[in-house]
Amino acid sequence: MQITVSAGKGGTGKTTVAVNLALALSESHSVEFLDCDVEEPDAGIFLKPENENSEPVTIEIPEISEDVCTYCGDCSEACEFNAIATFSENVLVYPELCHGCGLCSRVCTADAISERSKIIGEVRRGSTGSIDFYEGDLTIGEPMATPIIRDMKKKVTEENISILDSPPGTACPVIESLHGSDFALLVTEPTPFGLHDLRLSVKVAREMNIPVGVVINRYGIGDKSVEDYCEDEGVPVLMKIPNDRKIAELYSNGVPFVNKFDNWKGRFNQLFEEITRIVNPRAKSVEV
Template identity: 45%
Template sequence: MRIAFASGKGGTGKTTVAVNFACFLASSHKKVQYLDCDVEEPNGHIFLKPDLEKKMLAKVMVPVIDKDRCTACGECASHCQFNALVLILKDVLIFPELCHGCGLCARICPEGAIKEGEREIGYVEKGYAHGNIDFVHGVLNVGEPMAGPLIQKVKDNYKEDHIQIIDAPPGTSCPVVKTIIDADCVVMVTEPTPFALHDLKIAVSVAQTLNKPIGIVINRENREFKPLTDYLSKNRLPILTTIPEDKDIARQYSKGNIIIERLPHYIDNFMELAINIKKLLEKKQFR
């Protein structure tokens, strides 16, 4: 089972909910795997504090052109959908940061002048947290634009016999799509503010385009925000649980602590979340 946690707007508490849910499942004697796919700014490790046992460099293919064999026919540049190759006069220029590593240019070159080289984009680390949570995260190199391939390398570590908690990047761009595309459901974490609702609508649209079951967690709830409840009701998006605005939660968060361990009365919220995710996956009606 793959459960993706997304948000749209950053800072809604997506990672807080994801790591606490992972710890709740682990405390219930479930096999749990936490995968932090927010590779540009991973922060699940701050709360889970894993013992990291393995580090693997992540590389992508980039073309290397043999100038002696290249006839400047332009086939590689004309077929590259990402404009990573450009023919200028009789020279082919390569823009490595635009290259998606698909290898098409090497396959179609009539002269066999293009070979596959490598470029390092970051690394993946693996370990264990809280005794039995299998932990994986990716760390993208500073200034590196190609998050997608690194996210895939994180996901290559899926353990099918585990419940996989996938922490998606904020926003609605390509890295989010890459993260949630093979999830069984998407939990959208939002808050009762106009900015969060604006970005939630876009994130929901992305997940709906991918035909994903969607449930909502309202974090930092301190009052009814009618535009949010009206939107959820109109679009039949179930509220999986709500978490109140609480200074004690903020204090524990700022210390990098797990909420359900320091404030155990919130275990009920994550129990409710687990029950309602099960209903979401089984397409059962919510009360």
């Protein structure tokens, strides 16, 4: 079961929900945690993984042998990302624009293009208690988060519960995080910004045919518009986390709140049961 915790708006509590859910479930299930927010990986602050080892993530970028290059310009013309410019007597590659698709070397008739691996980040693997912990880390200055997420997601196993902490927004890194998920758990706050960005997230998940549920964080601030929207749209609100200074203080110190408030472990387990029912509504009746 792959559950991706996502949000349109940043800072609504994705990591808080993902981390606490993973910890609560890990007492009775095999859980793996993937921090897909590779531009700002913060889950490790809360889960404090041990025995981490890392693997680099690379993309293949072109290298031009100028001694055989005929400066025909076919590669520049073919590249959809403007990553190669051909001039009358030299060729420039812009590695930060290159997606590593390999089309340039295919179209080159002079056999002047070879490829070299360029490191754009890494995936670290460690453990937190019984949780298998993975985090992606995009090297500062590198633009493309998607290859790191894609690489890391190859570690997802079918038999375990995988909790994915997604980046904010609705652009390609979010799509890659949601891809193949059984459920999108969308975290929002009860404010106009929260509502606006929740609508976008629901739209994306629905386009991808992924069932959704909502967690309202900082419940008590703002207004009722998120709840009204969820009711109108038939989006289940699965949990409300109160706007509580103690929870905020624990967060600020990197402490998951289920470790301090034991009753929340049960609530996160209930949340998981409800997700299971939504993902597989017939499972229960089959068992019976």
